[in-house]
Amino acid sequence: MAYWLMKSEPDTFSISDLERLGQAPWDGVRNYQARNFMREMQPGDEFLFYHSSCQPPGVAGIGRVVSEPYPDRTAIDPDSPYHDPKASIERLPWTAVDVAFQRKFPHLLTLADLRSLNGLEALALLQRGSRLSVMPVTTQQWQIILAAM
């Protein structure tokens, strides 16, 4: 089983939305590096649900991958905000997974909190200029983060 971190803007889709729905597709990823990580995901993997572009940004809880990676059909939906004009039924370049709610943290573990922890220096999230929205988290990093809650 692997660990991940996935970013979402809470105005668009938050940990509370996932809690309410129980399960939802994680789609709309339009970055090749992030997509390639999604293609490595397997059912049972867990991820840190990170709220971005909000005040303050931070990890809001934990979700679980519950499907194999599959083609993201929002790419061929002209009404979707994630529509990709270069995608077609024959050629679906993007990947989604289904995710389930696991738990919400009692309080947000903020980006500032994460920066203050030792042992997370290699986490892509904390790299200067990093914009990656899906990234792997090592077992060690995972344990450090959960221990800080």
Add this chain to the structure above:
DNA sequence: GCCAACGTTGGC
């Protein structure tokens, strides 16, 4: 294949 221009991300 290079690289300038442009668009996006996301913290602040």
Add this chain to the structure above:
DNA sequence: GCCAACGTTGGC
């Protein structure tokens, strides 16, 4: 709203 950093596009 600003802007640094990065990814993508497209002319050459």
